[in-house]
Each structure stands twice: as structure tokens, then as C-alpha cells.
Amino acid sequence: MITLDFDKMGGLVPAVVQDYETREVLMLGFMNEAAWRSTLETGRATFFSRSRKELWIKGKTSGHYQIVKEVRIDCDDDAVLLLVEQVGDAACHTGHRSCFHKEVRGDTVRVVDSPVFDPRKVYGK
Numbered sequence: 001m002i003t004l005d006f007d008k009m010g011g012l013v014p015a016v017v018q019d020y021e022t023r024e025v026l027m028l029g030f031m032n033e034a035a036w037r038s039t040l041e042t043g044r045a046t047f048f049s050r051s052r053k054e055l056w057i058k059g060k061t062s063g064h065y066q067i068v069k070e071v072r073i074d075c076d077d078d079a080v081l082l083l084v085e086q087v088g089d090a091a092c093h094t095g096h097r098s099c100f101h102k103e104v105r106g107d108t109v110r111v112v113d114s115p116v117f118d119p120r121k122v123y124g125k
Helices: 033-042 119-123
Strands: 013-019 025-031 046-049 054-057 066-073 080-086 102-105 108-111
Touching (some): 025 046, 025 080, 033 046, 033 066
Parallel strands (some): 013 080
Antiparallel strands (some): 046 054, 066 080, 102 108
């Protein structure tokens, strides 16, 4: 098993997720050792939810899974890059394709794309 340095961030490593074909940055999540092992074993992006303090498989609720096509780690072995096939229209729980849908210009922030699904219908919230 590849050993990552989970000590620097208290048991977690950041995981950047990009679309395998377009290289669009879809999201940033965090992995603990169990999420890392699950991702490698299942081929589905799995993260550790810092707010819920539990593992979550991306797409388990929404159906918008991320199938891992390639995994890279950085030079310090403390960050992960997942290149994925995004199943479903979006990676973001707000309904946007990417979690990075806000642009900063000077002292303002604007949303640069429209949601592709209604999160209330998907998550019931």
C-alpha cells in the first residue's frame, strides 16, 4: 500500500478532483486513511466528511459518482489528485458542475455558471 503522510493535517490529506477528460477542477475534499484505502480498492472517490466525522462516497446520495481513472500524489506525499469520470451532471452539492463556480473580482464575488440540477430535489433540503 502506498503510504501518504496523514500526520501534517491531523489525519487528513487534501484531495483535488479533476475531470479526467477536460481537466476541469470539480472539487476539493479530504481523505483519511480509510477513505484513501476505499478509493483505491473500489475505484470510487471516497472522502472523510469533516463536518459529519464519517466517510462518504461521492455520489452515494445524489447518484453523481466519481469513477477514479488516475491517481496522483504530490512530491511530499501529503496531497492527492484524483482524475475522475464524473457520473451525472455535477460534482457540487449546490447543483453546479464544479464547486469552484464563484469568481473573485476585486472585492466582489460572482457566480459564473448556473446549477445543472436542483439540490432540493436531489437531497431533499
